[in-house]
Amino acid sequence: MQPIDAYLAELKDPAAKKTLGALRMQLRKLLPGAVETISYQMPTFKVDGKAVAGFAFFKSHCGYYPFSGSVVPALKAQLDGYATSKSGVTFPPDKPLPAKLVKTLVQARLAEIAASGKTPSATKKAAAKKALITERVTDSAVKGETGRDWKGWMRALDAAGAGELSHKQLVAHLAREVESTWWQQSIAVAYEQARGKRVVGETAATGFQVGVVRTLPISAHDMWERIATQAERWLGAGATLTLKPGAGYEVPKRRGVPGVRGEVRVVKPGQRIRMTWQPEGWKKPATLQLTLVPKARGVSFHVHMEKLPDAKAREAMRKHWSRVLEDLV
Incomplete structure (x- = not known):
């Protein structure tokens, strides 16, 4: 039994059980691939280790918590x-809580994390459609x-000359x-994105990144x-x-496809693999993470x-892993 089930x-x-059970199902839809756990003694949804939403029942009331001191004050009117x-x-x-309000709270927390330069990977499927803050947050x-x-x-x-300001000065x-x-x-961040000062998909901590979910x-x-x-089915022929953490691997070069080498870093059986990924021609290795999330009718593969x-490599990897996941079944 999972922690939140317990x-x-x-x-x-009974009312609290029904209400929080429904809230949990909505959060699953809003945060596909998030880790469901218990944090601060309450059910919590985490994306790449970042708590995005939590809920709890006390003696006479339920509570919703975005794990932020800014989200609730920012949405005071709503x-x-x-x-x-x-x-x-x-x-x-x-x-x-109305479903629309829950969605607004989740989006506000995700936007807060994105603004800090730490966009969670478990939101990449949605971010592919709405990567800009101006598309995630309405007028x-x-x-x-x-x-x-x-x-x-x-x-x-523009009138204030913000294009010449650093991020700190702009804030x-x-x-x-x-x-x-x-x-x-x-x-x-919205202004920097709109004026080309900040590239969508690139963050200070992790550089260019991409996520594919099926x-x-x-x-x-x-x-x-x-x-x-x-391994050949997802790493490539001959792999x-x-x-085991520390184990190296290689994928032989094929016609039109460069070879790849790397090292396994983290293995959580049945759940997750984290490893480096360095095709021929790349000066530095990227980081690759595969995560399996059980579903009622299958598995969500992240x-x-x-x-x-660079951005070119990001798009190439998006296409590559989309093809791999389509061929895995």
Whole structure:
């Protein structure tokens, strides 16, 4: 039994059990591939180690927690009528948070992480469609909280000469008009993206990165066996692999396809592999992580790469791993 299953099973209040069970299912849809665990004694959804959403039941009320001191204050208008603190929202067990509001809270937390330069890989599927902050956060949301829509902010910052400012200087400039540090960072990053000062898909910590996710009609156990015993099917023809930290591997060069070498770094049987990936011609290795997430009707297979050399390599790897996952079944 998973930790959150056990938590929900122990709830004595039927309304709370129903409400939090439904909330859990919504979070699964909003955060595909997130790790479900218990943190601070509450069910928590984590993406690449970052807590994005959590919930809990107390004696007479339920609570939702974005694991941030900025998200709830930034959404003060949307949360009007709810009891809030800097870190969370509370509500009666028989009156669940509206699905739209939960989605807004999750998006705000993800945008906060993105603005800090640490975009979680488990959001890459959604980010492929809405990679820009201006596409993730609506005009009405930014205008309601800051007084200007995105076009208004672009014009105002252009007029202020923001194109010549560093990120730190830009945030300091925004602080004169915007009180929320979350909105300061979000507007700054949105402006940098719009004016070509920040490349979508590149972060300070992990360089260019990409994620590919597929849900496959096979059990997580069987897929792990396939990965462990049939390396050629996902690494390439002629590849051999020992799933042991520190073990090296090589994929022979083929016509039109460069050879690849690397080293296994982390192995969590049945769950995850983390390794380096360095094709011929790359000066430095990238990092490759494969994660399996059991589903009711199969397994969600997540491929995440970071420290890629450039945008061209990112797109090449996106296509490569999409083909690999299609051929795995």
